[in-house]
Structures are given as C-alpha cells and as structure tokens.
Amino acid sequence: MSRGDNSSKGKSRGKQDGKSKGKPYGRTNTSKKKSSTSPMKISNPDEIRLNKFVANSGVCSRREADLYIQTGSVWVNGKPITEMGYKVKLTDEVKFDGRVITPHKKEYVLLNKPKGFVTTTSPEKTRTVMDLVANASKSVLKPIGRLERNTTGLLLFTNDVDLEKKLTHHKSGVRKIFHVELERNLKFEDFQKIEKGIKLEEGFINVDEISYIEGASKNEVGIQLQSSKNGVIHKLFDHLNYSVVKLDRVIFAGLTKKDLPRGHWRILTEQEVINLKNV
Numbered sequence: 324m325s326r327g328d329n330s331s332k333g334k335s336r337g338k339q340d341g342k343s344k345g346k347p348y349g350r351t352n353t354s355k356k357k358s359s360t361s362p363m364k365i366s367n368p369d370e371i372r373l374n375k376f377v378a379n380s381g382v383c384s385r386r387e388a389d390l391y392i393q394t395g396s397v398w399v400n401g402k403p404i405t406e407m408g409y410k411v412k413l414t415d416e417v418k419f420d421g422r423v424i425t426p427h428k429k430e431y432v433l434l435n436k437p438k439g440f441v442t443t444t445s446p447e448k449t450r451t452v453m454d455l456v457a458n459a460s461k462s463v464l465k466p467i468g469r470l471e472r473n474t475t476g477l478l479l480f481t482n483d484v485d486l487e488k489k490l491t492h493h494k495s496g497v498r499k500i501f502h503v504e505l506e507r508n509l510k511f512e513d514f515q516k517i518e519k520g521i522k523l524e525e526g527f528i529n530v531d532e533i534s535y536i537e538g539a540s541k542n543e544v545g546i547q548l549q550s551s552k553n554g555v556i557h558k559l560f561d562h563l564n565y566s567v568v569k570l571d572r573v574i575f576a577g578l579t580k581k582d583l584p585r586g587h588w589r590i591l592t593e594q595e596v597i598n599l600k601n602v
C-alpha cells in the first residue's frame with residue numbers, strides 16, 4: 324500500500340509538473356487566438372471623429388463637442404451634421420458656429436526673418452521661410468502676409484484661419500513699421516512728398532508716419548503704414564528715384580523684435596494672442 328501510495332503521489336506530482344511546464348499560470352492566450360481569426364478593423368489615418376476634430380481645435384471639450392453636434396452647431400462642407408460618431412477627412416471644411424476650425428490647437432509663431440529666404444509654403448529649390456520654422460509646430464502653419472526675399476524682420480505664422488483673414492484684409496489697419504536704408508540721403512522735399520502720400524500705379528499710398536532715424540545718416544528712415552500691397556516700400560522709393568539697400572520690418576501688429584535674434588522664432592504669449600485678436 325505504501326509503495327502504491329508513493330507511486331500515485333509521484334504520478335500526481337508529474338501531472339502537476341507537466342501542467343506547470345506546459346501551460347502558464349494566470350491568463351491564457353485563448354482570446355488572442357480567437358481575435359486572429361476575426362477580420363481586422365483598419366482605421367483610415369486621414370479620417371477623424373467629428374467630436375475629436377472639434378475638441379482638438381481648442382474651442383471646447385470632446386464631451387461638449389457632442390452636445391454642439393447634436394444641436395446642429397457643427398457644419399461639414401456646408402451641411403449641418405448631427406450624427407454621433409460621424410467621421411470627417413482632414414481636408415474637409417468644418418465650421419463651428421460659422422467659423423472655420425482645424426483639428427489642431429491654434430498656434431502662433433513669430434519669426435525674425437533673415438535675408439535670402441522666400442515667403443512661400445510651396446516646395447522650392449531655393450530656401451523658404453518654412454525651412455526656418457519647420458520645428459516650431461507639428462501643425463501646418465502659414466505665414467501671414469509676406470516679406471520679399473531680401474527683406475528682413477518680423478513674420479507671423481499660424482494655423483488660425485480667422486486671424487489670418489483678419490490681419491491680411493485690406494481694411495484690417497494692421498500697423499507695420501519698417502526701418503529703411505537708402506543708397507543716398509533722402510531729401511527733405513521728398514520726405515514731405517512721402518509724408519503727404521504718393522500716387523502709384525497700384526493706387527494712392529498713404530503713409531501713417533515717416534521719420535529720420537535718430538543718430539543715423541539721412542539715408543535711414545522709419546516708415547509706418549497699413550498697406551498690405553507687396554513691395555510697396557520699394558515702389559514708393561523707386562518712384563522718387565531712390566534705391567532701397569536694406570529693408571527691415573521691426574514692428575508688426577504690436578509685436579516687436581525684442582529678444583528675438585535674426586533667424587530665430589518664438590511662440591507668442593497668451594496675452595500677445597489676445598492683443599492680436601483685438602487689433
């Protein structure tokens with residue numbers, strides 16, 4: 324009996340040992356095997372749920388977005404969408420309370436542009452301003468307005484469509500101040516002509532203010548104007564037979580170059596963004 328008892332115990336232990344070696348304790352991988360036989364759901368990376376799209380834009384939380392969608396406050400490609408779980412493409416036009424929104428938090432980047440860079444978002448063989456702000460944000464930023472290749476100074480980038488439209492509108496009244504260096508001294512009579520305004524082919528150019536730069540030669544002036552026409556300062560001085568040697572935008576919509584070296588960028592502060600929207 325004792326021998327049989329020992330053998331049965333040994334068999335019992337053997338079975339237990341076999342179980343412990345063959346099968347892991349705890350949760351098994353049965354569910355994984357089942358899932359492998361079921362069809363895989365592949366999400367489209369170019370699509371996003373509408374409530375997430377709205378929430379990512381920064382206008383409200385995802386839960387609040389559901390409520391706004393139910394009440395018809397969100398439109399996609401010109402039509403109100405009230406369907407929960409509705410998916411949109413990143414290329415779709417989505418409006419919240421009549422305003423175009425993007426699925427990214429609104430960002431604002433200020434660049435002190437150096438010479439030799441073209442203001443464009445299109446791929447170019449030459450260097451563009453987009454190369455300078457490539458690491459500033461994961462969002463697609465666009466420059467507000469433009470500066471010519473050899474014009475230096477402040478250039479603002481954002482994904483805020485509403486602010487872009489506001490600041491580039493011909494009636495926006497955005498204050499811009501340029502430091503202009505000419506190849507020769509500006510005569511006082513020509514100074515007065517600019518002060519009164521000059522009629523060009525593009526129309527009448529009204530300058531808010533012009534002044535000689537304090538402590539510099541008479542070939543350096545500061546000009547404040549609101550015109551958004553491209554190359555207007557070059558055309559202004561060409562009309563009076565002067566050549567612009569250097570052109571630097573030192574103030575744009577209240578923003579300055581303080582603590583911002585040439586070729587560098589920085590993120591706007593919350594207060595600066597508020598000030599921009601109240602321009």
